[in-house]
Ligand SMILES: Cc1ncc(C[n+]2csc(CCOP(=O)(O)OP(=O)(O)O)c2C)c(N)n1
């Protein structure tokens with residue numbers, strides 16, 4: 001039986017992520033957030049459970065579907081929301097936006113926009129850990145759609161060859177934009193690809209954050225102790241469209257509703273109930289989350305925008321000639 | 323004449339060519355069941371079936387390469403990149419295979435392939451998704467690169483691209499897809515390598531293409547109110563480049579401003595500037611200026627993004643600079 005403080009912390013994190021993103025969607029509809037906005041709603045237990053299996057100074061790298069993972073890694077909701085609003089107080093000073101959540105303090109090496117390209121980059125962080133013998137592990141997330149691209153194959157192939165301390169986590173949410181897995185890949189289990197690289201790989205479901213934590217924990221331990229990389233596939237589901245512009249016509253409302261029955265947050269809540277949390281205590285958690293979300297929004301709304309002069313010093317190290 | 327949207331013009335061109343030639347097929351991410359990420363290929367899967375309209379996985383190098391190989395042995399693929407940004411992953415296939423097959427085989431093989439998709443900035447999609455990729459590709463002998471600004475040109479150039487026996491890269495624009503324009507009922511292929519004077523003028527030549535042609539026209543209209551008549555040359559084709567039309571215009575106006583998205587270091591603007599100074603040197607009354615995206619990765623923040631992108635006010639300022647210099 002897990003420590004109820006840990007349960008509460010992780011449940012609260014999932015709820016915080018969900019509520020932040022629901023508010024982000026609302027702000028997007030009001031035109032306060034622009035560009036792409038890819039929501040993690042439905043997948044929260046994956047990021048939260050996986051990162052709970054890490055040490056604080058371990059590295060995390062992910063795709064553009066990065067808000068939940070950034071928050072789980074320790075980014076402040078203020079920094080996240082301000083970034084979405086394009087404000088200078090955002091994690092990337094308003095220059096990156098939704099897809100590019102970076103937080104050096106928390107060893108969050110970014111959300112990345114080009115499918116697969118961050119996989120070798122993540123292997124690079126793991127390479128540095130091995131080089132410096134600092135015993136850190138890198139966790140690299142990507143979608144099911146990434147399993148066909150070269151960055152996936154080359155990154156994992158090299159990590160396996162050089163025995164880098166990294167865990168590759170495929171968040172299989174059944175769709176790559178509008179395309180179901182069955183039309184993008186010749187196998188039904190992406191983790192089977194691990195065999196081709198000579199590393200361990202396995203598949204599990206990702207609705208229960210404790211289960212995710214335990215499974216990822218095994219892989220992280222292997223990576224840390226024996227520098228053995230692994231390729232895990234977590235079966236999950238996104239409730240919203242691929243991004244804000246996707247009406248999701250490729251799946252039925254019934255299919256989405258069916259998945260919502262296994263909602264990671266409801267599962268988390270049930271764990272707390274089982275651990276003896278009553279209505280009042282659960283309400284207390286929800287209220288503190290609401291306060292934190294409201295604070296993040298207020299902060300984002302009130303923060304200033306970046307100035308054009310910021311671009312030069314953020315492009316190169318030091319002012320450049322001419 | 324009918325008024326249709328840019329995306330419809332592209333679609334019509336593809337459909338008409340596919341109806342005429344069974345060796346033409348289309349592939350790319352989400353082009354079929356999803357009806358195209360930007361709905362350019364809407365209805366094409368239903369019309370031609372899954373053998374000729376193929377949804378690919380996210381594997382740009384893979385499907386671009388499959389296109390090149392299929393083209394070598396007689397098919398005529400149309401390969402869509404969801405955006406040209408992602409062609410960076412297929413760059414090797416385009417640079418080292420598509421562009422080289424003909425010459426390195428001593429002319430035995432050709433590569434009749436079209437690569438197409440939206441290019442340059444969209445809106446607030448950040449530094450990795452806002453690239454003006456035409457500059458990289460236009461430097462490469464063996465490739466042809468077109469960048470239509472209007473629906474009629476989009477249709478005509480797409481048809482020419484499909485019929486061409488060389489790799490042709492069609493640079494579209496997300497921000498132009500919904501733009502409407504008159505297209506003749508029998509719009510046929512438009513010869514590649516021909517620019518178009520879309521607004522006559524005598525005081526300064528504005529050279530542009532794709533969305534920037536519209537920005538140049540806006541600038542020209544504003545300049546007209548101040549008594550400056552700008553001639554707008556819409557390049558349409560970046561390689562081959564119609565230097566004759568550009569130079570003829572500069573001979574008339576004696577001044578030239580080039581407007582394009584993409585970084586100011588090198589690129590199509592630098593190429594045009596080189597041709598103008600070589601071929602119209604005696605006619606020039608002012609240095610050739612370029613209005614481009616600022617020399618930084620594209621920021622997400624909306625105001626900064628707008629400030630980085632070439633806008634009509636920067637074109638107007640540049641035009642005034644060259645006009646006043648000539649008269650001083
Ligand atoms: C190389 C590349 N090609 C295409 C895209 C456009 N794109 C963005 S997300 C996406 C689908 C990715 O699906 P998946 O990997 O399953 O991740 P999910 O969105 O489901 O989290 C596509 C095709 C891209 N970003 N990069």
Ligand SMILES: [Mg+2]
Nearest residue numbers: 143144175176
């Ligand atoms: Mg997916």
